[in-house]
Amino acid sequence: MKPEPTHWNRQDFPDAARKELAEKPSSEAPFAHSQTRRNVRNATDIIQAKRNAVVAELPEWQDLRTAGAAIRAHTLEHLDHYLLEFEANCTRNGGHVHWAADAAEARKLVLEILAPHAPREILKIKTMTSEEIGLNAFLEEHGIHPLETDLAELIVQMGKDRPSHFVVPALHKSRGQIRDLFARAMQQPHLSDAPEALTAAARDYLRQKFLSTRVAISGANFLLADTGGVCIVESEGNGRMCLTLPDVLISIVGIEKVLPSFQDLDVFLQILPRSATGERMNPYNSIWSGAPNDDGPREFHVILLDNGRSPILAEDESRQTLRCIRCAACLNACPVYHQTGGHAYESVYAGPIGAILTPQLHSMEAAQSLPYASSLCGACYEVCPVAINIPEVLIHLRGKIVEQEQSTIGGRLSFWNIAMKSAAFLMQDGDRLQAAVHLAQTAQRPLISRNGFIEWLPGMLNGWTKTRDLPALPAESFRDWWRRTRSTNPSLHPHTEQRSESCHE
Amino acid sequence: MRISLFMPCYNDALFPETGKAVVRVLERLGHAVEFREAQTCCGQMHWNSGYLRETLPILRHFLRVFADAETIVAPSSSCVAMMRDHYRKAAQLDRDPALEREVEALLPRIFEFSEFLVRRLGIEDVGARFTHKVAYHPSCHSVRSLHLDSIPLRLLHRVRGLDLVPLGNAQECCGFGGTFAIKNADVSSAILSDKVRFVLNSGAEVLTAVDTSCLMHIYGSLHRQRTFVRTAHLAEILACSDDDAEHDSALAPEQHSVSNFGRTAR
């Protein structure tokens, strides 16, 4: 499979994460910095706190979550039906619907739609699908400059950086870093680092572009089957500018983004903003269908993008991955993401949802280290507004990766496979396990430090002792203690003896 | 009530004091405790690491050992979560309806230790005395899978002499995650360093939890950093009673600890 930008696939998560955790940038992690980690932590803490507050004030939150999950699950089970219904209604209202089986087809479609207009510059609203198909680099290759209009995406684009979060893509940047970028790109050497000043600079920079550029490209938050509608939620107004002022609008949308009905927005316009930014409602939601008379672009195209999604429908455990509405609440809640930020995932889709979505979009043939990038703490599932049981999917995908591993000789002889097979053998018999513990009690002796702890372990296990001590196995296991004191005849053992074992030495 | 104790595999070998403490508390409350020596493991490590097929013989062994047990108590929320969240699905892998029925029959009989005391027995005061500053780490499975909510804290509140101090950012994972701590050692250590900072800032002398695995992980760093904070499973605190008052000084930092973590004087 040709590598696609969904997964940059340069290195496995543990290696990428190690570089991101470093204090100083390296060629492979050019933005790694202790400042970056502080920025990520600060931003996710703030969003989490806001999210928790606005979720807590809705007593019907769990009902909304249940309905959100049910609507998304129902849609996926009837996905072909709802896509056809969307296509018919969008077309009836003057829109053009295109189907792209993969990223290359989607890029080609964009180019074909643009050709008659021959634009030198187009406007863009933040869109994950565009990142997924590597559209910006592709357009540049064809002499078309894509100008990002979302403030955070503009920051990322000006810094030749990569997004690290799919709701707040520049959360890893501090105001000082942003000031330096803007001062250079907008030739304003005296720009202050106050967020107000930086925002005003972006407004002035983009205003004339909005009023004069003829083509815009967007994604979409939802497609509505019964009206052929498209719904886009945003905060800054750059979305509304791009959706209403140009002559031509192209929306590139994953096939899973459809909802049965306009009415279903009464769930999703509640759970999405509260989960994504911790707001009761984001400043602007735009909903329209096709090319309405005089109100918006004369020419409207939707590109329905499959690009690895349809096979994910096949299994019950993994299908729920496609319920995702890209709120990124799981990123903000994830202890792993808190430490590494988004770049370590080496994918457009970072965090817990990225860890399950990215490898599946590649039929489990890439990004196999991502399902292991989780302690399975469950915080992602708890906050997910459509109740995707991410830990369950992670384990399911780990199962597939183990099967892959066990299908090769090298995999069968790997450390983990041998260790797990051996442990499984021991765990089928209490005596066997006890004999193994006795053996380990003897074998550990050379490793025990003078303080009674193991401070160094060899090979793979060294990962533990790099930062953590391990207590040595005590001379008597619980099983041995029980056998010694109890098992012959429990009634013979007085209370006092137990106590002397338990609370003091 | 006859209670069958399930000891997590690593707990059995590494931290026997947890099991002894559970036995002590339950017997002090007048219950008969048995330990079936054929028991081994709940299969969590295999399952969570993706060795799904390899989990099945372990699961079958567990069901065999505890087939006729009246009530099973385990001092580990993550083992109980493994059973409640994953045993059904594991049983389905073998397409064996009998196995699925056995799992359904097992699940209502199995309890996490603190959950058993409060929800099953309706007891919050187990007659414990423990005169130390204690912080409680709500482990991930206890909060987000078993939904123990305030149960462990209610038990701690009733311990005489115990000074319960708040732990900042308590519900965030300690970074253990089983094999995650080794496969992603750097990230795991980074998460742990945040947890340890909050533990040290709490001013606690003892950190407790309902999972020895998290405590082993956190203490691994506390010990490496040569701090004086100890860790002890909730059962070990609840096992200390008025009878032990004269021995309670055993927990002073310069002395040996209540827990086997503190076998060394510092």
Added chain:
Amino acid sequence: MNDDSRARILARIAAALGRDSSLAASTAAANYARIARDYRAANGKSGRFILDLFVRRLHEYDAACTHVASHADLPAAIASTLASRSMARLAFVSGIPADWLPQGWDFRAAESLSVHELDRVAGILTGCTVAIAETGSIVLQSDPRQGLRRHTLIPDIHLCVVLESQIVASVPQAFPHLVPDLPTTFISGPSATADIEMTRIRGVHGPRTLHVLLVAD
């Protein structure tokens, strides 16, 4: 290529779901109807409480709000708003009642203005379709009372007349008031961003000021 891709994607979906494509349509409606909508039963708020909540939300968004005692007082309220904001030229959408407009100001019908002309007016005056107390949202649909989407986007100040009777308690309660096919915009406060260190900044590309004239009716 496109027809091929369409057929290929639809076939892949049906194959993954393990059934024929044609079966989806027959079961979709019945299954959809079974989805529980318990959330719609929530929120028994009404009357004065809703009004106060809506006003509180507007303030939380840094939107301005002027209470107007009746329809008859609206021209005077608009005049004093224009005076206090030193707005010389105001655009209005042509479907609003003519008796809303005060005398003596330079009003332009928005429909006659190009985008560049809209960029030069001080503000725009519109009505709305419905307003939501819980979220402080105002919903505009493309009709003569609310204008086209660009009319409420380009001018820097949006004066929006909301009748008290147009305010509903919750998001689900707003939907029966909407025509699904019309271009629709939910506005919750002035445009904003929190992209720089999560600091909320009011006023990015949309109107930097939202001023609601709340009319008792």
